[in-house]
Amino acid sequence: MQFHLDGFRVGDPTIEPAAEGAPRVDMPDTVDVLIVGSGPAGLVLAAQLSQFPDIRTRVVERRDGPLRMGQADGVACRTVEMFNAFGLSDRLLREAYWVNETVFWRPDANDRGAIKRTGRVQDTETGMSEFPHVIVNQARVQDYLLGVMHRSAQRLEPDYDLEAVDVQRDDAGEYPVRVTLRRTDAARLGEEVTVRARYVVGCDGARSRVRTAIGQALHGDAANHAWGVMDALAVTDFPDIRLKAAIQSASKGNLLIIPREGGYLVRFYVDLGEVTPDNRDTIKQTSVDHIIETAQRILHPYSLDVKEVAWFSVYEVGQRLTERFDDALTADGSAREPRIFIAGDACHTHSAKAGQGMNVSMQDGFNLGWKLGAVLEGRSDANLLRTYSDERQPIAQELIDFDKEWSAMMAAPPKDPDHPELGGVDPAELQAYFVRAGRFTAGLATHYRAGTLTGETTHQALATGFQIGTRFHSSPVVRVADAKPVHLGHAARADGRWRLYAFSDATRSALHALCEHLATSPDSVLRGITPKDADVDSVLDLRAVLQEPHREVRLDGLPSLLLPCKGRYGLVDYEKAFTSDATTDIFHERGIDRERGALVVVRPDQYVAHVLPLDAYEELASFFRPIFRTR
Numbered sequence: 001m002q003f004h005l006d007g008f009r010v011g012d013p014t015i016e017p018a019a020e021g022a023p024r025v026d027m028p029d030t031v032d033v034l035i036v037g038s039g040p041a042g043l044v045l046a047a048q049l050s051q052f053p054d055i056r057t058r059v060v061e062r063r064d065g066p067l068r069m070g071q072a073d074g075v076a077c078r079t080v081e082m083f084n085a086f087g088l089s090d091r092l093l094r095e096a097y098w099v100n101e102t103v104f105w106r107p108d109a110n111d112r113g114a115i116k117r118t119g120r121v122q123d124t125e126t127g128m129s130e131f132p133h134v135i136v137n138q139a140r141v142q143d144y145l146l147g148v149m150h151r152s153a154q155r156l157e158p159d160y161d162l163e164a165v166d167v168q169r170d171d172a173g174e175y176p177v178r179v180t181l182r183r184t185d186a187a188r189l190g191e192e193v194t195v196r197a198r199y200v201v202g203c204d205g206a207r208s209r210v211r212t213a214i215g216q217a218l219h220g221d222a223a224n225h226a227w228g229v230m231d232a233l234a235v236t237d238f239p240d241i242r243l244k245a246a247i248q249s250a251s252k253g254n255l256l257i258i259p260r261e262g263g264y265l266v267r268f269y270v271d272l273g274e275v276t277p278d279n280r281d282t283i284k285q286t287s288v289d290h291i292i293e294t295a296q297r298i299l300h301p302y303s304l305d306v307k308e309v310a311w312f313s314v315y316e317v318g319q320r321l322t323e324r325f326d327d328a329l330t331a332d333g334s335a336r337e338p339r340i341f342i343a344g345d346a347c348h349t350h351s352a353k354a355g356q357g358m359n360v361s362m363q364d365g366f367n368l369g370w371k372l373g374a375v376l377e378g379r380s381d382a383n384l385l386r387t388y389s390d391e392r393q394p395i396a397q398e399l400i401d402f403d404k405e406w407s408a409m410m411a412a413p414p415k416d417p418d419h420p421e422l423g424g425v426d427p428a429e430l431q432a433y434f435v436r437a438g439r440f441t442a443g444l445a446t447h448y449r450a451g452t453l454t455g456e457t458t459h460q461a462l463a464t465g466f467q468i469g470t471r472f473h474s475s476p477v478v479r480v481a482d483a484k485p486v487h488l489g490h491a492a493r494a495d496g497r498w499r500l501y502a503f504s505d506a507t508r509s510a511l512h513a514l515c516e517h518l519a520t521s522p523d524s525v526l527r528g529i530t531p532k533d534a535d536v537d538s539v540l541d542l543r544a545v546l547q548e549p550h551r552e553v554r555l556d557g558l559p560s561l562l563l564p565c566k567g568r569y570g571l572v573d574y575e576k577a578f579t580s581d582a583t584t585d586i587f588h589e590r591g592i593d594r595e596r597g598a599l600v601v602v603r604p605d606q607y608v609a610h611v612l613p614l615d616a617y618e619e620l621a622s623f624f625r626p627i628f629r630t631r
Contacts, residue, residue, distance in 0.1 A: 001087065002575065005567040012151075014087060019053040019153040027058065027159055027193055030175045032376050034197040035059040036164045036210050040072070040138065041344030041361035042203030043145035047086055048369025050152035051495050055376050057156060058195075062163035062184050066146060069311050070138020071229075072358035073260065073267060074099075077124060078443030078471060079359045080131035081606065082366055085494040088144045089131065096134035097261045099123045102434065103240045106414050106427035107250040114301045115249055119431045123244060125438050130474055130487055133442060136261050138358060161185035162193065167200060167213035169327065169339055174198065177339050199372060199385075201341045203365070206320075208346035214327040216342065218349065220320030220400070225411045226272040226283045228291035230312035233264055238302040241266060246434070248414040248427055252297040256410065265310065270295045271411065275316050288312045319400040319407075322347040325364075325389035338385050341368060348396040350403045359443050360399055363605075364392050366494075370604035373496040379529070379539065380628055387453055395446050402440045409433060444471060448607060452626055455601070455610035462598035463503065463611045465590030472499075472602045475589050476581035478550045480558075481574035485581060489606070491543055496604050500542045502614060503587065505597035510614035511544060514599065515559035517617050518542065525621040529628040535566040539628070543576050545586060547594065550579040 003013040033049055035042045038061040049057040075083075075096065083089045104119035124133050149156040166180035175196035183191040202210020206218065234241075245257040253271030260267055270291050272283055288309050296304045325347050326338035344361030368388045374380035412425040439445040448454045448469040457468055465473060474489025492499050504511040518526040519536075530539050544562050546553055555563065555574075562576040580586050592598050601610040601623070612619055 002573070005571060007568070015151045016053075016153040018155055022153065022155040027162075027181070027195055028056070029194075030056075030196045031058045032056045032198045033058075033372055034177075034179055034195060034200045035203055036167075036179075036200065037061060037203035037205060037208075037344075037346075038063075038066075038142070038158045039203055039205065039344055039361065040141065040145075040358045041346075041365040042201070043142050043149070044082075044362040044365030045201060045203065045343065045369045046156060046158075046365075047145045047148040047152075048366060048494055048496075049373060050149045050154045050156040052373045052377065053153040055373060057154065059156070059158040060162040060164065060181055061158045061160050064160050064185060066158075067139040067142050070140075070142070071311075071313065072138040072141075073135050073258065074359070075134045075136055075141065076359040076441065076443030077129035077131050077133055078446075079362055080134065081129060081471065081474070081489070082362065082494075083144070084131070084490055085492055085606065086145070086148050087493075088148065091144060092136060092141075093131070093134065095140065095261055096136040097259050099133040099135060099244050099258075102244040102246065104427060104431045104434075105240075105245060105247040107248065107416075109417075112250040112416070115247055115299065117240065118427055121431065121435055124442050125435075128438065128442055128444060130489075135258060135267075140261075141358070161188075164202075164204065164209050165192075167202075167210055167340065171339075198376070199339055199341070201343060201368065202346045203343050203361075204346055206345045206349050208342060210340065211322065211342045211346045214324075214340050214342070215331060216322040216324060216347070218320035218322055218347075220318060220349075224275045224316070225407075226275050226286075226314060226316050228270040228272050228286055228288075228294070228312065228314050229267065230270070230288060230291055231260060231265055231267050231310040232292075232306045233308040233310070234266060235305045235307065236299070236303060238299055238304065246410070246430065247298060248425075248430070249298045249300075250414065250416070252300075253294060254410060254413075255295060255298040268295050270298070272314065280316075283316075284314060286314045318349060319403050320349045321393070321396055321400055323393070325393050326385070328386055328389065337382050338389070341385075341388060343368060343392075347393075348400065350400065356399050356403055356440075360396060363395075363443070363446070366605045367392055369494075370496045374628075377496075378629065379531075384452075384627065387451065390451065391448050391453070394449070398445070399440065402437065402445075406433070406437060406440075446471065446607075453603060453609055454607075455612075455623055457611075459598075459611050459613055459616070462593045462596060462613060463591060463600055465592070466598075466600045466608050466611060468608050468611055470608060472501075472600070472606050472608050473590065475586040476584045477545060477578040477586055478581055479575060480546070480550050480553050480577040480579060481555060483550055486578075488543070488545065488578060488586065491541075491575070492602065492604075492606060494604075497537070497539060497541045498604060498609075499602040500540055501600040501602065502542060502544045503592045503598045503600065504544060504546045505614060506547065506595050508546070510597055511546075512559050514614045514617075515542070515544075515561040519559070519561045521617070523617065523621065525617075525624050528621070528630040529624065530631070532631065536561070536564045537566070537573070537576075543578065546577065546579045547587060548579060549582075553577070553579060
């Protein structure tokens with residue numbers, strides 16, 4: 001990481017100097033962004049907005065403090081990539097359980113009353129991400145994000161013991177949304193507080209008050225199948241207790257085992273059977289003893305002695321979705337500027353089997369956060385905010401469609417070779433589907449369609465490994481100035497900036513010409529959108545990847561734009577130029593045209609927005625013209 005830019009300072013470099021007036025204690029009368037709910041979506045959004053010191057953000061939460069025990073636990077590869085942009089991946093990976101392999105068990109052909117291992121696969125396909133799929137309690141995930149907020153210049157902390165009871169948009173003045181909050185702590189129970197906001201984001205769960213206020217409702221069907229889930233400390237002779245295991249028994253139900261962080265704790269998803277109108281209330285009252293007994297029967301002939309249950313719940317699988325994630329349409333269908341948004345469970349719910357809920361929710365927050373930052377800082381027009389619902393709602397629909405299919409397979413009994421007429425799922429088919437669905441469970445299936453923030457594929461052949469609309473797939477490189485091996489994608493931080501990755505042409509002439517154009521031309525998009533007196537990389541962060549080995553590159557031969565002078569002292573930033581890693585050639589790995597090179601444009605949320613030739617100056621400017629206000 002880089003620090004000391006504006007002067008030497010001692011202490012923890014991850015703690016930003018406090019902004020003037022931070023921290024703020026009392027709820028102010030007006031705020032720029034009010035976030036309702038401090039779940040995963042709300043805290044990712046708050047962590048992102050906390051990186052903008054001049055944006056007044058507040059988070060309200062009806063609970064009396066941080067989450068102590070969360071329900072979600074799976075952290076997808078894509079989410080770890082996002083956490084790396086917040087500087088959190090090292091802590092997360094050190095603490096979490098790594099899901100390296102998944103095993104499959106089905107009835108023993110010689111004794112259908114017993115189970116037998118029939119398959120073992122790598123959990124995440126090699127090369128899909130530099131990060132693994134991991135397991136860590138939701139409460140810890142939220143602790144990490146709270147830390148980012150606390151270390152920011154805003155010193156942002158949630159306002160606990162406050163619930164939103166009314167949200168009204170009256171479009172009066174600069175703060176067009178009025179929110180009525182009610183105290184939930186015993187000392188001030190029922191006391192109301194009113195705050196006006198430029199923007200409100202409802203991250204307040206499946207029973208969202210904010211969603212109701214904008215006239216949206218969750219639509220979908222329950223799968224009419226119940227599961228019991230428990231986190232337990234247990235002694236067992238089941239040999240795969242420290243591997244993710246999908247178990248199908250002949251007649252006693254199915255079981256999903258997810259090892260937890262710490263080496264001892266294990267999560268059990270226990271099949272409780274079909275839900276009908278007659279048994280729904282009974283199933284909801286299922287005791288933890290019944291969940292344990294069911295798990296013991298499914299695991300036969302292996303034993304399971306549960307010593308302690310840290311947490312348990314019973315739930316019915318359901319996938320639901322709202323039509324919009326904002327209030328950009330009035331009740332009569334006319335368009336208006338969006339001012340109120342919903343994210344996470346407030347607008348989509350999933351089953352727990354595919355591990356999508358928490359991960360998709362956090363990606364909602366990441367998508368919206370940088371857009372609010374750009375609009376509130378005046379760099380972009382408010383129309384940018386329309387892209388949030390336009391992008392995220394279709395992605396949620398795709399994931400729900402996948403979730404329905406996967407959950408149905410997980411709940412189905414295994415086919416009996418002697419009685420195929422009874423139906424069920426072939427265990428081999430379940431394993432094959434798991435492998436095919438790897439991109440969904442890794443969080444890497446998101447593909448944004450062409451639009452304002454995603455270009456056409458006209459020049460995709462220049463960089464086939466950076467598919468437009470998908471997340472930027474990092475690869476090892478070597479930083480020229482200090483010969484340090486790094487991952488190229490790790491240069492991106494959650495700071496709201498766009499990245500321009502310029503992969504050099506064979507002679508470097510097109511690369512040098514691009515840098516010269518961006519630095520000096522009156523038509524330069526870089527000059528046009530960078531605020532006066534701001535660092536040259538404050539909006540568009542240009543990085544270059546050269547083809548020569550790093551020892552053959554002279555720093556004094558690089559364009560000045562790759563050695564920019566920044567900060568109040570004009571210090572030189574030496575971390576803009578890279579070359580291929582000795583063992584992994586990024587040009588080969590990501591299909592970069594060696595002769596022509598390529599310019600890969602990456603959004604602040606790490607998705608590839610465009611691939612262009614190095615000399616496509618007008619196309620680059622035309623792409624950014626609708627996104628940024630020019631100076």
